[in-house]
Amino acid sequence: MTSAICHLTGLHDRFFVGLERIGDKWLLGLIARFAFAAVLWGYFLNSAKTKVGDGLTGFFSISPGAYYQIALPAVEAAGGDVDAVAFFPWGLIVLMGTYAEFILPLLIVVGLFSRIAALGMIGFITVQTFVDITVHKIGAEAIGAWFDRFPDAVIADQRLLWLVPLMVISIKGPGGLSLDGLLTRVPRQV
Numbered sequence: 001m002t003s004a005i006c007h008l009t010g011l012h013d014r015f016f017v018g019l020e021r022i023g024d025k026w027l028l029g030l031i032a033r034f035a036f037a038a039v040l041w042g043y044f045l046n047s048a049k050t051k052v053g054d055g056l057t058g059f060f061s062i063s064p065g066a067y068y069q070i071a072l073p074a075v076e077a078a079g080g081d082v083d084a085v086a087f088f089p090w091g092l093i094v095l096m097g098t099y100a101e102f103i104l105p106l107l108i109v110v111g112l113f114s115r116i117a118a119l120g121m122i123g124f125i126t127v128q129t130f131v132d133i134t135v136h137k138i139g140a141e142a143i144g145a146w147f148d149r150f151p152d153a154v155i156a157d158q159r160l161l162w163l164v165p166l167m168v169i170s171i172k173g174p175g176g177l178s179l180d181g182l183l184t185r186v187p188r189q190v
Contacts, residue, residue, distance in 0.1 A: 029114070029175025032165035037109045040162060048101035051094075062098055070094045072135050100124055108169065111178020118169035125166075129159055 051066035052059050064082040067075050071090045078084035085091060100120060107117035132138045132155065144153015151157050174180050 026176030026181070029111075029169055029173050030177050031175075032168040032172075033108060033111060033114070033174055033178070035165045036105070036169075041105050041109055044101050044105045048098060051098040051101070062094060066094050066098050070097050070131065097124070097127075108166075108174075111174035111180050114174035114178060114180050115170050118166040122163060122166050122170065125159055125162055129155055 051063055051069065053061040053063055067082045067085055067090070071085065071094050074085045074090040075082055101124070104117045104120045104124060107113050108121065133143060138155060142154045144150065144156040146156055146160070
């Protein structure tokens with residue numbers, strides 16, 4: 001009986017150690033980036049599009065809606081006049097938040113500056129969650145709770161799952177099948 005357990009344990013260890021060795025350098029980061037692209041890239045891209053003007057040149061102009069989404073207290077303090085909102089700090093926050101929502105997800109998907117972009121997205125989602133709860137007054141039912149029997153809360157449950165692939169990318173990197181991986185394989189001239 002003991003030898004059978006030792007044999008099964010040995011098989012288990014050899015299989016999973018081999019699997020980890022094969023995929024360690026490239027697979028985990030690739031899976032994390034794929035999950036982010038499949039689930040969140042479209043979400044962030046569509047959200048970012050609501051914050052800029054229409055058309056190709058509209059990309060270079062921040063829409064009033066961006067101020068309402070990101071800096072609602074400042075817009076309310078200005079009597080609803082977006083043009084009266086001070087650039088520093090509110091306009092700068094809206095500008096940076098809008099373009100971060102375009103740039104950071106793209107960097108993650110293509111795997112360029114991935115660890116920094118993933119950390120930036122973790123910060124972005126944290127701020128987004130704070131704004132949703134405190135400014136937009138998302139209700140307790142949408143916030144939800146961890147360790148309850150309901151896995152579908154828009155804030156607590158979903159956003160925790162959003163953070164997991166970003167944490168994997170931050171810690172393990174984007175994997176070898178990425179622009180970061182390609183750049184590390186290019187010989188450097190000293």
